[in-house]
Amino acid sequence: MSIAIDKSLQVKITNRQILKIALPISVALIIPNINFIANNIFLGGLVVRIVSLGMIMMSIAVIWLNDVTGTGKTKMNLLIELIAVICYLIYIYLVMVRFRLSLTIAWTNEFVYWTVIFIIAFWYIKSGRWKSSEP
Numbered sequence: 001m002s003i004a005i006d007k008s009l010q011v012k013i014t015n016r017q018i019l020k021i022a023l024p025i026s027v028a029l030i031i032p033n034i035n036f037i038a039n040n041i042f043l044g045g046l047v048v049r050i051v052s053l054g055m056i057m058m059s060i061a062v063i064w065l066n067d068v069t070g071t072g073k074t075k076m077n078l079l080i081e082l083i084a085v086i087c088y089l090i091y092i093y094l095v096m097v098r099f100r101l102s103l104t105i106a107w108t109n110e111f112v113y114w115t116v117i118f119i120i121a122f123w124y125i126k127s128g129r130w131k132s133s134e135p
Contacts, residue, residue: 047107054110061114064121071130080124084116 068077091112095101124130 046104050104050107051110054107054114057111057114057118061118061121064125065117067125068121068130071125073124073130076124076130080117080120083120084113087116088113 065077065080068080088109091109092106095106095109
């Protein structure tokens, strides 16, 4: 038993068609990397250093936040995130709008965000409140 294949329904793709689709996407992906490199050269890498320190803080805070998640207390997890985001927004408002400080200083918001998450999650786990049946 043979199956008839209608060749007129097959899609024919050429290398040129693939390049027409792939080239704009590739360029769009490369441009942010060029911008990142240029910013490092002109800003002296200060922003990168600030964000890198923030990422070290993140690695510690996320462990404690995941501890809270592991207890099954999702409302507490949400509350921790909500408080951290509110502190983050207040800090950004003060730094950027109220005091009109530089963008480099604004990036220190990472310290605020991850410190708030760490402090509350650490306190919650160490207090033992997660052992109760209430949320």
